[in-house]
Amino acid sequence: MSTHIVSVYDEDLKYLTRRISEMGGLAEQMVAESVRALVNADLALAQKVISDDTILDEAERQIGEKAIVTIAKRQPMAADLREIMGSIRIAADLERVGDLGKNTAKRVIAVSSASLPRQLARGLEHLAELALMQLKEVLDVYASRSPEKANSIRERDNEIDAIYTSLFRELLTYMMEDPRNITPCTHLLFCAKNIERIGDHATNIAETIYYMATGAQPVGERPKDDTANTVGAIGN
Amino acid sequence: MNMMSEAAVEKALDQKMNAVPFKMIGKDVSVYYGEKRALFDVNLNVRENTVTALIGPSGCGKSTFLRTLNRMNDTIDNCRVTGKITLDEEDIYDPAIDVVELRARVGMVFQKPNPFPKSIYENVSYGPKIHGLARSKADFDQIVEQSLQKAGLWNEVKDRLHEPGTGLSGGQQQRLCIARAVAVSPEVILMDEPCSALDPIATAKVEELIHELRTNFTIVIVTHSMQQAARVSQRTAMFHLGNLVEENDTDKMFTNPDDQRTQDYIMGRFG
Numbered sequence: 462m463s464t465h466i467v468s469v470y471d472e473d474l475k476y477l478t479r480r481i482s483e484m485g486g487l488a489e490q491m492v493a494e495s496v497r498a499l500v501n502a503d504l505a506l507a508q509k510v511i512s513d514d515t516i517l518d519e520a521e522r523q524i525g526e527k528a529i530v531t532i533a534k535r536q537p538m539a540a541d542l543r544e545i546m547g548s549i550r551i552a553a554d555l556e557r558v559g560d561l562g563k564n565t566a567k568r569v570i571a572v573s574s575a576s577l578p579r580q581l582a583r584g585l586e587h588l589a590e591l592a593l594m595q596l597k598e599v600l601d602v603y604a605s606r607s608p609e610k611a612n613s614i615r616e617r618d619n620e621i622d623a624i625y626t627s628l629f630r631e632l633l634t635y636m637m638e639d640p641r642n643i644t645p646c647t648h649l650l651f652c653a654k655n656i657e658r659i660g661d662h663a664t665n666i667a668e669t670i671y672y673m674a675t676g677a678q679p680v681g682e683r684p685k686d687d688t689a690n691t692v693g694a695i696g697n
Numbered sequence: 698m699n700m701m702s703e704a705a706v707e708k709a710l711d712q713k714m715n716a717v718p719f720k721m722i723g724k725d726v727s728v729y730y731g732e733k734r735a736l737f738d739v740n741l742n743v744r745e746n747t748v749t750a751l752i753g754p755s756g757c758g759k760s761t762f763l764r765t766l767n768r769m770n771d772t773i774d775n776c777r778v779t780g781k782i783t784l785d786e787e788d789i790y791d792p793a794i795d796v797v798e799l800r801a802r803v804g805m806v807f808q809k810p811n812p813f814p815k816s817i818y819e820n821v822s823y824g825p826k827i828h829g830l831a832r833s834k835a836d837f838d839q840i841v842e843q844s845l846q847k848a849g850l851w852n853e854v855k856d857r858l859h860e861p862g863t864g865l866s867g868g869q870q871q872r873l874c875i876a877r878a879v880a881v882s883p884e885v886i887l888m889d890e891p892c893s894a895l896d897p898i899a900t901a902k903v904e905e906l907i908h909e910l911r912t913n914f915t916i917v918i919v920t921h922s923m924q925q926a927a928r929v930s931q932r933t934a935m936f937h938l939g940n941l942v943e944e945n946d947t948d949k950m951f952t953n954p955d956d957q958r959t960q961d962y963i964m965g966r967f968g
Contacts, residue, residue, distance in 0.1 A: 463966045470965065536924050538951050538963040676953025 502573035619686035753936035804878035810870035812862030848876035868899020
């Protein structure tokens with residue numbers, strides 16, 4: 462796309478893009494570290510994730526402020542306006558991703574005292590790998606602004622949902638086997654939910670990018686395979 | 698509740714807008730100033746009781762097109778218009794058409810407020826007088842009051858109707874010119890950058906007025922302010938180098954236009 466007649470306007474937009482990419486990188490790192498801290502019972506790493514969250518929060522605030530000032534100053538139209546509104550939304554999603562990583566990190570202490578079956582940790586790791594891959598790809602799509610790729614990410618969120626549901630069942634089984642598992646497994650349940658939510662935020666971001674690129678909302682319902690909310694109900 | 702699909706919503710909106718009848722139809726309109734061609738086969742229709750904004754960079758032909766709608770171009774010596782323009786299906790370039798009567802039906806407000814060097818009252822009553830729209834003093838009084846009311850100026854000037862119109866502030870003068878245009882009960886009002894000489898408060902008042910006038914009149918406005926076009930109009934037409942580039946619903950035009958040139962222009966990306 463050609464540049465603006467007023468070149469500082471381009472600088473304003475570039476600032477937003479750059480800060481979003483930075484936020485994305487940090488959010489990714491926080492999620493990866495929080496899961497690693499959980500699996501390895503690494504309290505120091507968990508602590509680092511918790512303190513990193515303030516950086517992410519601050520970045521979101523700065524992006525919001527820049528966006529407001531740019532709207533006031535430049536009265537953006539069409540693709541520029543969508544770009545700026547999209548930045549605000551994506552920054553909010555990434556900030557939430559950071560919060561979810563932080564929440565997982567906070568549970569490390571509670572879970573680390575119990576010995577976890579290796580298999581369960583692997584299940585969580587696998588879930589996290591998928592969520593992180595979604596996040597990484599959606600950040601790549603943010604850089605390329607390809608509406609087709611944004612759509613394909615959106616279609617894939619149900620993989621994460623399916624694994625989350627099976628993990629949910631597994632955790633229930635452990636709790637039924639031995640009531641002493643209930644405390645750590647409940648924490649793990651929350652961790653799994655946190656990671657599953659990251660997939661949802663990646664999907665949100667994909668939808669925002671699609672809108673930024675095309676000016677239209679993606680068509681059709683989001684694919685869902687999250688049946689954990691009915692696990693244990695009669696007939697299931 | 699059943700959510701309408703996006704396509705269905707768009708279709709419903711289209712139908713709603715498409716149901717509004719055309720007040721004026723421009724077909725293959727071309728304008729030449731001597732040898733120079735200023736407009737190239739423009740097909741643009743103006744919907745009834747709708748504000749249509751014409752936008753585009755300087756020299757793109759938007760004012761030229763506006764002036765063809767009440768044959769203002771007739772006043773320019775070497776100007777020639779081809780194609781067809783109708784008002785309520787009547788060809789306005791038909792030799793049998795009385796231009797003075799046409800301009801009473803299609804009124805105009807200019808960029809710079811240009812009140813006559815007469816009293817406020819006479820500025821408004823002049824049109825009805827030459828068109829023979831009123832006879833008695835009471836009739837004129839009523840037209841003057843109603844027109845000034847419609848132009849949102851009555852309360853500010855009712856105690857000094859016989860003072861000169863030129864003594865008003867710029868914004869008031871422009872609203873006086875709108876009152877003058879409204880006084881002959883036109884069907885269409887053309888506005889050529891009506892706010893470009895006004896401060897933001899006077900501009901807001903004129904915009905508020907355009908919004909109200911829409912219920913009684915069809916309005917076509919040329920503006921250089923994209924924000925103004927976005928605020929006051931329901932339909933927007935984008936001109937570039939004498940061509941009509943795109944005509945669309947204003948909301949669509951300023952969020953997701955179809956044409957790349959529109960996109961570049963409204964985003965300030967023309968090189």
